[in-house]
Amino acid sequence: MQSVQQSLEFLSRLASEGPVATLAAAFAEAGYELALVGGPVRDAFLGRPITDLDFTTDARPDDILRIVTPISQAQWDVGRAFGTIAARIDGESVEITTYRSDVYDGRTRKPEVEFGDTLEDDLTRRDFTVNAMALRLPELKLVDPSGGMDDLIAGVLRTPGAPERSFGDDPLRMLRAIRFSAQLGFRVDVDTAVAISELRDTIEIISVERIKEELSKLLKTDAPRRGVELLVESGLADLIIPEIPALQLEIDEHHHHKDVYQHSLTVLDQAIDLERSRHPGSPPDLVLRLAALLHDIGKPATKRNEPGGQVSFHHHDVIGAKMARKRLRALRFDNDTIAAVSRLIELHLRFFGYTDGAWTDSAVRRYVRDAGDQLERLHILTRADVTTRNRRKADRLQFAYDDLEERIRVLAEEEELAAVRPDLDGNDIMRILDIGPGREVGQAYAYLLEVRLDEGPLPREEAEQRLRAWWASRA
Template sequence: MRDLVEVSPVLVELGRRFTAAGHQVHLVGGSVRDALLAAESAGAPVAPGDLDLTTDARPEQTLAVLRGFASSTWNTGIAFGTVGAEVRGERVEITTFRADRYDRESRNPEVAWGTSLVDDLARRDFTVNAMAVSLGPDRTVTDPFGGLGDLLARRLRTPGAAVESFADDPLRMLRAVRFVAQLGLTPDDEVVAAMTELAPQLGRITAERVQHEFSRTLLNPAPRAALELFVGTGLADVVLPELSALRMEIDEHHQHKDVYTHSLTVLDQAIALEVADPDAESPDLVLRLAALLHDIGKPATRRHEARGRVSFHHHEVVGAKLVRKRLTALKYPKDVVEAVSRLTFLHLRFHGYGDGQWTDSAVRRYVTDAGDLLPRLHKLVRSDSTTRNRKRAAALSATYDSLVERIAELAAAEDLGRIRPDLDGNRIMELLGISPGPDVGQAWRFLKELRLERGPLDPDEAEAELLTWWRSR
């Protein structure tokens, strides 16, 4: 831990400057944790990425130490004791020891300066974030709550009572979920019990912060265990109840214990396809949200049929609406909401393909309706096959391969990515003798449907069809 300081010239020089000014300064928190994890895997000291420091100096004293050394400073967090700086190309955040109190009605602390490093560490969220290394000449390591041991054991604990920590700041419960995915940590029984007890307190947190933490969890390489904690403790009941509701719904194919387990498996498989595709964005938030939520319409559409069968007719339609409503409530950007909703709506379309019975018109519509989401739709549909019957899984994969081949063949003959009517608006108005208005839009849509149904037409044929349609009105 002491060697972490030596591999960063910026830290060494900051230590000299603060010490000369009569102040303590320590490398602390996530920067220590992440550097130790990197060092553990590399077998040698690794320089911290983000440089998070804590000091007994007040913000104005910190600014004085940095004067003439930092190329720039910023004060956006100074009300909370944090001074940001850039030093030799490195970004540094230096925060005064804190001794805050929480009102437990919001998560906003009553900011109070502290005088003790140990007291400052005690108010941090987890023991793995409550370790510090002095930048002074002695390089003292301070780990009063056993954070290093917890990190090596991959254990997640709070410095004090977990119930008190989460009551102070309920967002810490979502951070616990994220650390399961990000760091591979396992929460101890006290942490899980406190999360379960205080899950309703998550309602105090703004939708934006909830969404930010949930997205960060989902974007990790293997988020399944974290999502199981999220649902199992009841946190999902507060912010994403549609996910929890899947646990009791039996999959209509009887291939899985429930739709919830199926959805987690679809997510696992979608991530694997995403990572394996060199041309794909990775991590892909839209694909992962769609994989996790594609079946959330099933609880509302569940019907018991004859001979013990269960159906979920039109669950993709209901699901698309639920996705739009929930992701909007969580303040996701509009483009993300619409993309995930669209993928949810389209994820069952392929099952009408059968053994290749679709006409070219149906293939064109599939491509056009997906638009630029087509690569993601391919991954989602393939991931949605979770049958353990190898013969059936191979047949489904081969059938989808044949659809992809047909799309490629049509794309080679036609510009499927930009299907438009064979006549533009100006020619429509000229041919029909009309001015701009609703009639032009209706004519344009008629020609678009004709183009989807029959493929490209030559201008004379398109004009004849348009005139016939116009007279029939």
């Protein structure tokens, strides 16, 4: 966190130019109050980049729209019922919302919207004290009725009022507390944490789409591990994504195995580190992070105690892929995300056979083919899945995967692995065999693809001979 003086100087510069200055002048001239509020003020004091400009005012929506129309390039009033008008001013998007003092019925998170009269009352209805600070414009006066600055300095998340009432009004705030804890690196106040645990069942009134959105935002933070731990500790994970707390398998005195829950969190950490090092500057990869967190969820269902104190989890990759597909579908993730995550989980053990004996070029081709467009993510997930404390074993696995990636690179240059296809296409097959479209064409294509994977590219004449021989053998 940077000093208060540095933050105020930054906010002063922000308010003296661009859309902030334009809006401040327009609202002052019209005789209305205006304040920069919430996230932008918080992030200015934390020294974090400001990505959104949110304002609040005593002007009603119709007045807001009247004021911003002459100074903006575009306006959107889809949030008018909630008091929000959006606009593009000086090339930036802004949102201006009328002071509110909402009333909740306890059955849904949608309040009966009531407009308020003062900035202080508007701030005290917000989710957390660190988000309940505002900067009055144009005078640059900090308004902090709930002690948000003290909590910002202490690194604490706390609700402006009683947490039971805040979460009772809007249970989604429980997930937001967990997400902000991970995003800002703050600890959740004890009373706030207790309220989350006690009220966790009320999350059921929140739409699945909103839950999915908060879970996604959590996983896309720089360090989501603590947020996942809070989900589990609070009991919210049991209601949202129960496969994660289920990873906390009991270990008895006779049968020992790695702590699957802690292992999964470590894999998530390591996947994020590899994601950043291999693709610096790229946005957070939600598919990779979901796959890392869920890659072992098939273990509880496949756990077997073996003779000699060993524990096995045979086929947990296949079972886990099915479980992930079911859970992500229930959370309303899109089909592409579901397919990619489940495919990565299904394939995440494939590499470990590489160290048992040298793979043929055919095996390498199949690895690439099966991974398809998820190959780079599979590289990262497989490397992240090595959490052993045995340095020699870890080095051996790393060197083996280095070798596999190099072989893939060489074969890709020689054979265009990313687009492996048979040496003859469907039209060639029908012409050579003198057959029309049908099941036999697909079977012939599959045969030629297997030959291509086993032996690499063949001269066209040889491929034609192999096809005719295969067709004759069928007859």
